[in-house]
Amino acid sequence: xxxxxxxIPGQCSSPRETQVAMNKRKHKGSLLRLLILVLLLAGALQxxxxxxxxxxxxYLFLQxxxxxxxxxxxxxxxxxxxxxxxxxxxxxxxxxxxxxxKKMREKLLARQARYRLVTAEGRELTGWIVESNSxxxxxxxxxxxxxxxxxxxxAAKISILERLPARIPPITYRDIxxxxxxxxxxxxxxxxxxxxxxxxxxxxxxxxxxxQELHTEFMRYFRPLxxxxxxxxxxxxxxxxxxxxxxxxxxxxxxxxxxxTAGFYSPTLRRLVIYNEKRSGWLRDLEEDLRKxxxxxxxxxxxxxxxxxxxxxxxxxxxxxxxxxxxxxEGAHQLFFAYGVHSDFRVENxxxxxxxxxxxxxxxAGRKDPRRVSTLRKAAEKNRLIPLKRLMDYRHVxxxxxxxxxxxxxxxxxxxxxxxxYLMSDPGRRNAFFEYIRYVRDPRHLREILHSSRLDLLARFxxxxxxxTAREYRSYISRL
Numbered sequence: 268x269x270x271x272x273x274x275i276p277g278q279c280s281s282p283r284e285t286q287v288a289m290n291k292r293k294h295k296g297s298l299l300r301l302l303i304l305v306l307l308l309a310g311a312l313q314x315x316x317x318x319x320x321x322x323x324x325x326y327l328f329l330q331x332x333x334x335x336x337x338x339x340x341x342x343x344x345x346x347x348x349x350x351x352x353x354x355x356x357x358x359x360x361x362x363x364x365x366x367x368x369k370k371m372r373e374k375l376l377a378r379q380a381r382y383r384l385v386t387a388e389g390r391e392l393t394g395w396i397v398e399s400n401s402x403x404x405x406x407x408x409x410x411x412x413x414x415x416x417x418x419x420x421x422a423a424k425i426s427i428l429e430r431l432p433a434r435i436p437p438i439t440y441r442d443i444x445x446x447x448x449x450x451x452x453x454x455x456x457x458x459x460x461x462x463x464x465x466x467x468x469x470x471x472x473x474x475x476x477x478x479q480e481l482h483t484e485f486m487r488y489f490r491p492l493x494x495x496x497x498x499x500x501x502x503x504x505x506x507x508x509x510x511x512x513x514x515x516x517x518x519x520x521x522x523x524x525x526x527x528t529a530g531f532y533s534p535t536l537r538r539l540v541i542y543n544e545k546r547s548g549w550l551r552d553l554e555e556d557l558r559k560x561x562x563x564x565x566x567x568x569x570x571x572x573x574x575x576x577x578x579x580x581x582x583x584x585x586x587x588x589x590x591x592x593x594x595x596x597e598g599a600h601q602l603f604f605a606y607g608v609h610s611d612f613r614v615e616n617x618x619x620x621x622x623x624x625x626x627x628x629x630x631x632a633g634r635k636d637p638r639r640v641s642t643l644r645k646a647a648e649k650n651r652l653i654p655l656k657r658l659m660d661y662r663h664v665x666x667x668x669x670x671x672x673x674x675x676x677x678x679x680x681x682x683x684x685x686x687x688x689y690l691m692s693d694p695g696r697r698n699a700f701f702e703y704i705r706y707v708r709d710p711r712h713l714r715e716i717l718h719s720s721r722l723d724l725l726a727r728f729x730x731x732x733x734x735x736t737a738r739e740y741r742s743y744i745s746r747l
Contacts, residue, residue, distance in 0.1 A: 324717075372438060383428075386426060395409070405418070406418050410469065460504075464505075466507050484631060492608045492701055596628040612710065618661065620666075621679075640747045667679040699728040700728070
C-alpha cells in the first residue's frame, strides 16, 4: 500500500539526508575534476621539460594524436606539424592545385633539351636546333634565366644528331604544395631532389650535381641501414635562397632556436634550406674593408689593383666553397632522416647526428680532413680532448653550439667526426656500429637507452669495455 506522499514506508529519505548525499556527490565530482586538472598540468609540465631538454620522449609524444593537436596550438615545429602527404590522387586536387601542376609541367618541358648532338671530336651537347640546312646547324644551349649560347657547327663535323624523348619526372603533391608556398621561385626536378630557388642556373646546376654525388656516396656507405627501402622514394626538398635576409627570416620562422648558420635541415618540414654565401653580409663587409684599406693606403698602381682583385677572387672562392660544404653537411642530415637511418623521435645524441654529417661533408665522403686532424692533434697534445663518455652522452636542443666558445664547438665536431671515422674504418667495427644504430633507433629500447651511458652501449656492440674503447679511440686520433 502506498502512502499519500508516494514513499514506501521505511524507505523515504528526509530532505536533509538528500541534500547531504547531493553535497557528497558534488564534492567527489569537484575532487575528480581537480585531480584531472592536476594530472593534466603535471603532464603538460613534463612535456614542456622534455621539449626544453630535447628529450626523445617529446618527439614521440608529438607523433601521438594529442601531441599533434598541442603542436598546432603551441606551434611546436610550426604549422608543418600537419605533414603534407607525398602524393594525392588527381581527382582529389583542387582547381588551384591542378593549375599549379600544369604550369610546373609546362616549365619543366620548356626547359628540357630537345636534341642531343655529338661532334666528330666527341664533344656532346644537349639543347635546341635554331637553324639547320645541308651546310651547318645552329645549335643552342639554354641556361635557364641566365641566358643561352648559340653555336654554328658545320654538318661535316657532326657525328650524331638525334631527337630526345619529351619526358619529365613525375610531379608529386608535395612538389605542388612546395611551389605554391614560393610561387615566384623556379622549380627544378632532378630525382630524388625537388628544388625551389631564385638563384642562377649555373649555381643550381652545380648544387644539383653536388647533392646527387652526395646521394650516391650515401647509398654506397649506408644502404644496409635504410629502414624505408620498401616505401616510395622520398621527395627530397631543397629550398635555395640567393638572399641572406630571406633565409634568416625563414629560419627564424621554422627553427626552434635559430643559429647563425648558412643552412639547416628541418626534420619537421622534411626540407633542406640554404643560401648562397657569396651574397652574405660577412663577405660584403670584408670587401668594403678591403676597398677602404686600398683607398686609405693610396695604392692605385696596377700591381695594387691586381692584388686587390686576387684577394676578392679568393674571398669569393672561399664563400662558394663554404656554401657547398654546408650543402653537403645539411644534405647529409636530410638523407639520414629521410631514409630512416635516424629515428623519427630524435633518440640519437649529438655526436652521432653531427659525426655522420661531418663524415659525409668532405669530397669524397670519409676523406680525412687536414684541418680537423690538426685541431684534434693540438687538443690531444695539450690534453684538452673531451672525454669520450661526456662527448657521447652530450645532448642539447642547440646541439654542440650550446658548448659556448667557437673552439669548444669546433673540437666537439672534430671529435664526433673522428669517432665515426674510427668506427667506419674497419669492417668489423663498422658492422658493430651499424648494429648499434639499429638498436638505438628502435623505440622498444628507449627505456634502456635513456638510463644507459652511450659509451657503455657502444662498447657492448664492439664486444669491448668502455675503458678499452676510449683508449683505442684516443690512439686512433694520434694516428690520423
